[in-house]
Amino acid sequence: TTDKxxxxxxxxxxxxxxxxxxxxxxxxxxxxxxxxLAHRDSTLKTGSTNVVIDEYIAVAAWRAWAYLQLARIxxxxxxxxxxxxxxxxxxxxxxxxxxxxxxxxQKNLSQIVEALAPELEQLLSRYPNTRVPSFNATAYSIGTTxxxxxxxxxMSKIFVPVQVVLGDMYLETAQYQKAAEKYADxxxxxxxxxxxxxxxxxxxxxxxxxxxxxxxxNQMNDNYCGRWGTNARPVDVVSYIPMAVSSQNGKTTTxxxxxxxxxxxxxxxxxxxxAENIQIQPSRTFYALTDSADYYYYPKSYxxxxxxxxxxxxxxxxxxxxxxxxITSQNSDPxxxxxxxxxxxxxxxxxxxxxNANVYLYRASTIYLHLAEALNAxxxxxxxxxxxxxxISTYLENLVRKxxxxxxxxxxxxxxxTPKIEPYKYMSQKSxxxxxxxxxxxxxxxxxxxxxxxxxxxxxxxxxxxNVKENELAQSARGSRATALGSQMNTHYxxxxxxxxxxxxxxxxxxxxxxxxxxxxxxxxxxLLCDEYAKEFAFEGRRFYDLQRIARHFNEMGIxxxxxxxxxxxxxxxxxxxxxxLHDPRNWYLPFK
Numbered sequence: 001t002t003d004k005x006x007x008x009x010x011x012x013x014x015x016x017x018x019x020x021x022x023x024x025x026x027x028x029x030x031x032x033x034x035x036x037l038a039h040r041d042s043t044l045k046t047g048s049t050n051v052v053i054d055e056y057i058a059v060a061a062w063r064a065w066a067y068l069q070l071a072r073i074x075x076x077x078x079x080x081x082x083x084x085x086x087x088x089x090x091x092x093x094x095x096x097x098x099x100x101x102x103x104x105x106q107k108n109l110s111q112i113v114e115a116l117a118p119e120l121e122q123l124l125s126r127y128p129n130t131r132v133p134s135f136n137a138t139a140y141s142i143g144t145t146x147x148x149x150x151x152x153x154x155m156s157k158i159f160v161p162v163q164v165v166l167g168d169m170y171l172e173t174a175q176y177q178k179a180a181e182k183y184a185d186x187x188x189x190x191x192x193x194x195x196x197x198x199x200x201x202x203x204x205x206x207x208x209x210x211x212x213x214x215x216x217x218n219q220m221n222d223n224y225c226g227r228w229g230t231n232a233r234p235v236d237v238v239s240y241i242p243m244a245v246s247s248q249n250g251k252t253t254t255x256x257x258x259x260x261x262x263x264x265x266x267x268x269x270x271x272x273x274x275a276e277n278i279q280i281q282p283s284r285t286f287y288a289l290t291d292s293a294d295y296y297y298y299p300k301s302y303x304x305x306x307x308x309x310x311x312x313x314x315x316x317x318x319x320x321x322x323x324x325x326x327i328t329s330q331n332s333d334p335x336x337x338x339x340x341x342x343x344x345x346x347x348x349x350x351x352x353x354x355x356n357a358n359v360y361l362y363r364a365s366t367i368y369l370h371l372a373e374a375l376n377a378x379x380x381x382x383x384x385x386x387x388x389x390x391x392i393s394t395y396l397e398n399l400v401r402k403x404x405x406x407x408x409x410x411x412x413x414x415x416x417x418t419p420k421i422e423p424y425k426y427m428s429q430k431s432x433x434x435x436x437x438x439x440x441x442x443x444x445x446x447x448x449x450x451x452x453x454x455x456x457x458x459x460x461x462x463x464x465x466x467n468v469k470e471n472e473l474a475q476s477a478r479g480s481r482a483t484a485l486g487s488q489m490n491t492h493y494x495x496x497x498x499x500x501x502x503x504x505x506x507x508x509x510x511x512x513x514x515x516x517x518x519x520x521x522x523x524x525x526x527x528l529l530c531d532e533y534a535k536e537f538a539f540e541g542r543r544f545y546d547l548q549r550i551a552r553h554f555n556e557m558g559i560x561x562x563x564x565x566x567x568x569x570x571x572x573x574x575x576x577x578x579x580x581x582l583h584d585p586r587n588w589y590l591p592f593k
Contacts, residue, residue: 002279006258009590013579016593023074023083023592026066033063035089055133057123061162063087064116065361068169071109072545074592076552078585082106083592085115113169120166129189132159139232143245146266147273151356152232153242160239161186164362171370172549174556177438180374183367184439188446192364194391194456195236198466198483199224199323199338210297210318217298217312218465218484224324228334228353238362245357256357259539260350261334263357271334272355281349282339282538285575286325289534295320296464296484296493312467315490324462324535338538353539360540365458368392369532372458376525377553379518383431384525385495386457388532390480392441393455399427424488426495453478459493460485462535495525502528510567512560523559526550527568547572548588555585 008014014021042056067085075081084100085107099105107115124130134156144150167182186192198220227235234240244250246264256263256272258279265273298312327339327349334340334352342348368387376384386396403419404412412420436442441450457480464485467477480486485493502524507514514520533546547569554565561567566583573582580587 003258006279010576011579012573012576012582012587014590016591018590021590021593023070026070027084029066030063030086031090033059033066034087037063037087038089050127053127054130057120057127057130057162058132058159060120060123061160061165064120064169065160065165067112067116068109068165068172071112072172072548074589075108076548076585076589077109078589081586081589081592082108082111085112087115110173113173117166117169120162124162124166130162131190132156132161142242143249145245145272146264147269149272151242151245154232157233157237157240158242160361161190163189164238164367167367167370167374171374174377174553176374176377180371180378180439183371183374184441187364187367187371188440188449191449192238192367193450193454194364194368194387194458196454196456197224197227197235197461198464199326199462210299210316212299212316214298214300214312216300216309217467219467220465224326224338224461228355234356234358236364237358237360238364238367240361241359243357243359253357253359255359256354259354260348261352261355263355271332274332274340274350278348278350280351280539282325282351283575285572286534286538289531290322290325290462292319293322293463293535294318294492295323296490298465298467298484298487313489315484315487315492317492322462322535324538351539365461365536366542368458369529369536373526373529376522376529379522380431380434381499381518381521381525382427382495383435384529385499386427386431388459388528389457389493390486391455391457392435393450393452393479394442394447395452395455395479395481396427396432396435397442398452399425400429400432401425401427402429422488423491424494451479452481456480456483457486458536459532463493499524499528506560509571510560510564512564514560519557519559523554523557523564526553530572548585551588552585 005014005019008018009020036059037056040052040056040059042050042053044050044052070083074083084102084105086099086105090096090099134154137155139152140155142151142153163182163186167179167186170176170179170182227237243253243255246252252264257275260275260278260281261272262275263272267273294317296315296317299314299316301308301313325339326337327341328337329341329343329346331337332340332350334350334355338352340350340352342350368391372384372387375381375387383392383396386392386399390396390399401421402425403421406412414420432442436447440446460480460483464483466484467482467487481488484490491497499521503514503520506512506524506527514524527550530546530550534543537543537546551565551569551572554560554568555563556565563583566585569588570578570582582588
């Protein structure tokens with residue numbers, strides 16, 4: 001039976017008595033940060049090297065992050081809603097009560113960003129090469145679980161990068177170019193690439209492939225499913241809160257238990273023991289979204305009756321579902337699939353993403369998809385789509401919609417006399433230029449890092465196979481070119497096609513007239529990104545933040561009736577049977593106590 005407090009959160013009936021409604025947790029972090037920032041000498045040096053500034057900036061970023069979470073949970077920019085805001089350390093109950101009661105100390109989301117962003121900008125401007133502290137401990141043991149697993153952490157991952165926090169603050173408040181610039185600054189300086197990471201949906205007894213599926217040219221990796229273990233540096237994780245292995249070692253969490261894994265079990269096991277009473281399981285909405293997803297693959301091709309062994313000339317798709325919802329009832333190892341369905345009770349589904357008792361704050365995917373959201377709002381919709389299909393790399397320069405040139409340097413013409421443009425080309429020169437100037441990915445300084453061979457599209461994490469590049473008969477290909485999603489032969493997954501389908505879906509679902517303007521394309525792409533968020537970040541605790549931000553921005557756009565964002569928000573959460581009228585943004589947030 002699901003815990004009453006969790007049910008109340010899901011259906012918007014939570015009161016200030018709800019066990020999970022605790023602003024105190026965040027204010028405790030904030031006040032500790034305030035105390036540190038007020039008393040730490042940030043000028044300490046060893047020789048000419050400032051030995052504390054990275055730590056000082058990291059603490060300032062933590063404070064901003066904590067305030068951002070409070071604003072997301074309790075007020076947003078909804079009319080009449082605010083939270084107490086203070087930056088000086090409070091050391092007595094009377095001080096705390098006075099601040100809480102002072103109308104001059106109340107701020108909403110935009111006001112909090114306005115108050116905190118300048119300080120972070122000033123620090124970043126003065127120390128542009130700041131990095132989160134690592135304390136020379138990239139694999140630090142925090143103990144062993146009662147069931148026998150050693151847990152390691154990377155000390156650098158217990159901080160949040162200041163550029164990323166600023167990017168999120170600007171994204172929340174519709175300052176899109178500033179957001180994009182901060183995300184890009186972090187991704188470039190830290191050399192963060194979208195990972196070569198895929199998964200396959202149909203497992204075990206459900207592993208049915210099309211008849212023309214080529215075993216020669218298709219490779220399926222399952223490293224997406226295996227990234228959530230107890231190792232110190234999970235693939236693509238930027239920041240996490242690592243919970244303790246026992247109450248004797250520090251703060252513990254009930255998150256794994258809620259999803260079906262007893263991280264604090266005393267029963268010896270090769271991997272995390274499962275619990276009997278699962279509190280949170282995938283929703284019907286999640287299954288509907290992931291089950292309907294297309295999976296792209298390289299088909300067999302023949303020369304007469306002879307099977308070709310040359311590089312494939314086509315990409316096909318079928319309804320295999322998204323691999324990020326990989327499910328099995330045959331192998332209970334959490335590294336094998338994201339979801340494990342109990343064969344003796346199919347109503348019980350275990351979610352392995354939380355199996356290591358880490359709370360994930362940022363992954364590379366988080367930052368790239370938030371960058372895509374910012375780029376889309378800046379009307380670089382093709383660049384936003386590229387993050388899904390190909391990733392940002394020098395390969396995008398080959399995808400600019402330019403006329404085809406023959407071997408003699410002449411423009412190739414179609415039968416009607418118009419210049420021929422290859423169908424796989426979807427990038428504008430304007431967007432590619434922007435990615436080398438405003439955002440420096442393709443600039444002379446960083447283009448070798450973001451090269452065509454090492455970058456992949458985020459949507460490939462759950463939607464496609466790879467070309468088997470080790471096969472001696474296959475053309476050597478790496479990066480997004482090697483994926484059946486990013487391949488030039490994939491003309492199914494292109495902006496005109498996918499965004500066009502999304503426009504039709506929106507028109508039908510919400511009974512609105514969707515046109516062909518740039519604003520219509522931007523809004524449809526935003527909804528498409530929301531779908532990608534649902535697949536990529538499922539069970540990581542981000543969904544509400546994404547939904548309320550996107551709904552707010554839809555309302556700010558004034559598109560499709562002005563209050564489209566509120567109607568969209570209501571539809572997205574209709575499966576939760578909300579007890580409040582979510583057309584009113586004031587009802588989106590928890591009551592503050």
